[in-house]
Amino acid sequence: MADINIIISSIFLGLFFLLFSLMVYQSIRKQRKAYLLTISLFLGSIGGIISIFDIIRDSLGIQHRYFLFLALVIASISYYLIYLFFEQLIEERPNRIRLVIASIFLFSSIIFNQLFFYFAYYSNIETSYVKAIEILWDISYDALGLFIFIFGAYVHFKSYHINKEWIPLVQAISLIFISIGFIFGFLSDVISLSIPKIGDILKIVGIVAFSGVYIVRIDYIYRLPVNVYFILIFTQSGLNIHISQTHLVSEEVDLDVTEKQYDEKLLSGVITAISNLLKESLGSREQLEKIVSGDREIILDSGEIATCAILCDRSTFFLHRSLVDLRKSIEKKYKLELTKTIIHKADFIELSTIIQQTFPFLVIEEV
Secondary structure, three states: OHHHHHHHHHHHHHHHHHHHHHHHHHHHHHOOOOHHHHHHHHHHHHHHHHHHHHHOOOOOOOOOOHHHHHHHHHHHHHHHHHHHHHHHHHOOOOOHHHHHHHHHHHHHHHHHHHHHHHHHHHOOOOHHHHHHHHHHHHHHHHHHHHHHHHHHHHHHHHHHHHHOOHHHHHHHHHHHHHHHHHHHHHHHHHOOOOOHHHHHHHHHHHHHHHHHHHHHOHHHHHOOOOOEEEEEEEEOOOOEEEEEEEEOOOOOOOHHHHOOOOOHHHHHHHHHHHHHHHHHHOOOOOOOOEEEOOOOEEEEEEOOOEEEEEEEOOOOHHHHHHHHHHHHHHHHHOHHHHOOOOOOHHHHOOHHHHHHHHOOOOEEEEO
């Protein structure tokens, strides 16, 4: 059994190190940063190393299994970071209810982990109480993983529903595999079924499939599970530079929005007027960041010489990050052109290319 454990732990270790290394490489090469996912893979690598130390502890002259408990604490933190990454895919800020639930599972897992270790090795407490603590630890640990990866599957199923692409569907299925792995792990611990290795195998398969997509196509980190309708670029004085309409594949797209002709000057002028009203008349010191209606949002990012705006269903963390990247790229490339008194659109002929590079999974159509 020890040999099997070493093999599985070695696979986890090698897998996480490979995924972490490739993720860092692709992030640098493509300038697509996903810090939480990358850190979670790094922690998974550290947890794999520690779990191997637990397996060979006898040869090291160590009696207690603290390496195992520490590895599982690190794994819990790694899963929690993955949960936060899933929140970034679908929300601008984590949903409070889901955040509270995930946090309760995380801290419960860590607390019961340490309590069980203490009572099992350093206390004379009755065996029944120790067993109860162990069950609570198993429940909280497996519930944490199950909650996180079921939520991740929901996010990717939603992305598939909107974008009609097979890759989010593959990722959703891979996350279901990981979730089932946690169910098997729970059953093997609580009901003493001899199926723990099946759970580990399902987790390995799911992790490889899910992370492999991001490693091959790092741009998928910025894939948006929300509808985006147009991208607008204008100067700080309100002069319109460019407007692009996005072509959406979803059957649920509101055709009244996507087929509507936009008045470029009106859009940029209204946004600039609202921003100036807040600053000059109402004393606001901050830039206008968002205009919200019941089912639509215009999110904005303003720099020293340019402002970028997006009309979408709602903002997400990565959508906002892409908007910031777009504005910075435009200000860097067109610094001289944007400061001229008279703006010539012919000076900005490469804007469509920059927008497409920043939003690689949106089909861009100039209006």
